[in-house]
Amino acid sequence: MRMMRFAVVAVLVLSMAGVVMAGGGREAAPAVDDGALRIAVVMPSATNDMAFSQSMWTALTAVQAEMGGPSALQLSYSENMFVVPDAAGALRDYASQGYDIVIGHGSQYGSSIQDIAPDFPDTVFAWGTDVNTFGLDNVYAYTAAAEQGGYVNGVLAALMTRSGQVGVTGPVEVGDAKTYIDGFVNGVRQTDSAVRVSQSWTGSFSDVAAMTAAASTHIANGADALTGSSQSVVGSVGVARESDGVLWFGTQADQTDLAPELVVASQIYDWTDMLREIIANRQAGRMGGESYILTFANDGLKMAFNPAIDIPAEAMEAALAAIEGIKNGQIRAMP
């Protein structure tokens, strides 16, 4: 009887483990083709998060298509790697398997890259968002000047709010999440100082429920224009969708598809040029030591305006002027 119990429980546990592994967010490249470049990326959230991780995965697949598909560039990824030691294990694993380029797509992975990269001098490592290469010859660093698109979204929000109250739902006050919001607040204040901006932080990049509650609170406080950063802001968009007349301003990826009736504009991180350059450098034998910053000026940052939203001409003109001003240095996005 006890053996039967043990067997049943063992079978159940194994079947559960199988399901978890199947859904555990790791996809390896197929067997190595001679001559194919291999890139692996470790991400804190899912490749379809409509935000940070999706921006990198979209760029990688675009570069893969340009190069001729999987026969020329093989991609592998590990997603939902919020736990840094797990991510460090995955980064080391990919490097051990001989991947040409290993990307740690999260500012929390810096110390892991610093620890692992010296053990694999023939592997190129890239990580962000940061500009620190730790003085290592095989590490690239990258970040986004998120405040630039934040400023433009702030200009739009200031000119499109009807209540005069704008809400910001942030995750954690670090990295590009903070700089985006700093730029947004600055954009609002430089455009119309009478518009009130309220901010809240959930303390988590992934807590959708907390972000939902924050957005509900901003709306209850009178905000009719919202923005926020991180993969958890989908919760804010979801609740905004149920509130008539609330507008959303996105960042990191084009969030229009989430709610076409309320997403006015999105700042898009376009990592493709950076990836092309890192790949070219790798093939030329330059393994690292540089950092990249996405900006409007180098086309790493782009604004996607939702054609389904009737943006007033004055607001659109102001937004386009802000982009040009930031590009030519006449406007400083950070306060």
Added chain:
Amino acid sequence: MRDIFSFNVLAGVLQTMLSLATPFLFAAVGETFSQLSGVVNLGVDGIMLLSAFFAFYTVLLTGNIWLGLLVAIIVGLLMGLLMSVVSVTFKAQQGISGIGLQILGLGLSSLLFKVLVGTVRTVSGFRRMRIPLLADIPFLGPILFNNTVLVYAAFLLVPVSWFILERTTLGLKIKAVGQNPSAADSVGISVNGIRYLSVCIGSALAGVAGASISISISNLFQDNITAGQGFIAVALVYFGGWSPIGVMGGALLFSFATSAQIWLQVLGVDIPASLAVMIPYILTIVVLTVSVNRGKQPAALNKQFFRGEN
């Protein structure tokens, strides 16, 4: 910074509190049934996740929120049956099987989301339903009577559950099985049957809790969307002394603290955000430490029943 002590702010804090408390109430009251029968189900969060996904996916496909809710309940029931088979029939350690259930829910919901949906999408979920006349009561009316149907159901669940547990034969049997299964067995009560029923009631309610997140509060699904709310629900059962009314008190306290810290930030009160988000957890730990009455814990909680051995 606006006046934080105004009626409008207090009303906002209370209304957000009611919304936040809803999934906790469904999940924790359900877990109360399970634990009173002697079964600790640590898989609540996994059940919530899988039910949240299926509710969302059903609404995405059909646009029918009631069908989504029904599917969530069925998924919860099936997960409850799985938990019962493993922990009641085959007497596996409840803690281990519960954790297995949680991992199953987390992994399976993530896998299905990726395969069947592919990317984050929103749905139209339950909308606020204003109750005529009652919603016109000054101050409290708009707070209490302008919510989604799931908020009303969650708070209605508390007295209904209390009545079932305290005033019906079924409630008596559930508590008898949780206190002394051998004695219950000796008077002809089916210990396994009552435990199956209790775990399934709890799991079905956990299913509703999941649906309340994906088709009422957030109106979307995302990997691990519950963010551990199921575990907080389990803690609330201890907090509430295995009583639906106590559980409601705990859920309201935790939700009030969460709501208040969000409002403090939104109103521009000069408090570090990292400290603000800790407030609900600190408060819960403090109250849990000083208030839990261990004497109320079911004597046979987390113990398998072997006929003739207990």
